[in-house]
Amino acid sequence: MKTMITKNWRHLLIVSLTSALFALASVASATYYGYIVERSHNKDVTLFFMMIVAGLTMVLLRYMFDVINQTLMVKFVGSIVSAFRQKTMARITANQVSDFGQNKVSAYTSNLLNDVELLEINLVEPFFDLLSQVIIVIISSAVILYYQPTVFLIILLGSTLVFLIPTLMSQKLQEKQSALSEQSEHLTAAVTDILNGFATVKATQTLPYFLKDFQKTNHNYTQAKISSGQWIMSNYATSGMLGMFVQYAAVLAAIWFIMQGTMSIGVMLTMVQTMNTLVYPLIDIFRLIPQIKSTRPILQKIENLAQRPVPSQTALPTMAFNQRLTLSHVSVTLNDKTILDDISLTLIKNKKYLIIGPSGSGKSTLANIL
Helix, strand or coil: CHHHHHHCHHHHHHHHHHHHHHHHHHHHHHHHHHHHHHHHHHCCHHHHHHHHHHHHHHHHHHHHHHHHHHHHHHHHHHHHHHHHHHHHHHHHHCCCHHHHCCCCHHHHHHHHHHHHHHHHHHHHHHHHHHHHHHHHHHHHHHHHHHHCHHHHHHHHHHHHHHHHHHHHCHHHHHHHHHHHHHHHHHHHHHHHHHHHCHHHHHHCCCHHHHHHHHHHHHHHHHHHHHHHHHHHHHHHHHHHHHHHHHHHHHHHHHHHHHHCCCCCHHHHHHHHHHHHHHHHHHHHHHHHHHHHHCCHHHHHHHHHHHCCCCCCCCCCCCCCCCCEEEEEEEEEEECCEEEEEEEEEEEECCCCCCCCCCCCCCHHHHHHHC
């Protein structure tokens, strides 16, 4: 995924450019507000109306650059995720049928749909957003540094200190995202079990049994999703609080300089407006970095899936089903987990059989053996 993002360097360049234009329009608007205040005592009506026109123009330019930036990011994210999903699917389907015997189709389905969607929401989208916010922070910081270096140093020091707190949340977010991915896989498996054999399930009147198992799996998935969402929202709230602390400290410093006579009201207004352009992107940065880090387990699982080596072509023995098929004392163990334990059965040709069991009990493994 990271390689695919960096390959699209033109997309990154365009997003950086539109973010820079948005930041410049925002800074120009802030400077304009300070300019109005500094010259309001002149009582020049013509200048006042010219300021109105200029102000509206800058606001519209800011809006236009923001819309362009956001719509382009949506397009680029969709393009990258689509290519990543296509590449992963092509790699999986390049494997042999025997490889699917060791990995449930439902697990592949969950990897390609649920996990890739989690990466889209928590990695690709936040990455482009992070890039955009960093550009805005750099330009806004340069303006504040120009007007008052001390205030800039306060913002820089405060940002460095508060950045440590949301970073500590990234480990917990990783655990929650990994658990959500696992429960998504179980839910997909439960749905597949019911729908793939729906005709048989209805005919044998075992639907209540399967629905009960699905209800439990659905509950576990919902709890995992709620837990993950709560931690993400906590990360948002913490980032917002820390960002406001940084802004509060900077405003207090600006007020102190006004009291000392080293800063005018107009300059302070410009800096306060610029700080709004600076602090809210900082809040987003505090939020986005832990969110991006939380996808590491899912990304590793997807990349391992896509990089699975292609098995060597081996000739399968010719087999014929004449009268009966017999299994005698069959056991299967995968990754130190017993899937089937001492199974013996005989299947007669032209007879129908129903295998019933909860999700993960070995039904698919038994079918693959047969």
